[in-house]
Amino acid sequence: MLxxxxxxxxxxxxxxxxxxxxxxxxxxxxxxxxxERSRRRREGEIERYTEDPVYDREPPDPDADETAPSTCPQCGAENDGEFTFCRECAAPLGPATD
Structure with a gap:
């Protein structure tokens, strides 16, 4: 029996x-x-980078220097250039919207 x-x-x-x-x-x-997406990109049916409707992001600039440090507009902490959010307060980095 089991x-x-x-x-x-x-x-x-x-x-x-x-x-x-x-x-x-x-x-x-x-x-x-x-x-399939890679094939369509190679053949030019779709663009490599398109606008992101959710985040309204622009395609990356290949000539931009992303390694330059940036200062947080919220707390003033120095962050690496590739960071999108501050390492200290988690505020979005970039131009101030206030």
């Missing part, structure tokens, strides 16, 4: 295999979509 521990292991193993199958399907779909 004990509870064996049934538990078999059920857990089956659920893990189902989860693995679903996860692999999702990863394959993500990989295919990325490959």
């Amino acid at each position: 004990d509870v521990g064996t049934i538990y292991l078999v059920a857990t193993g089956a659920l893990l295999l189902v989860a693995l199958g679903v996860g692999v399907r999702a990863l394959v779909a993500i990989f295919r979509e990325g490959r």
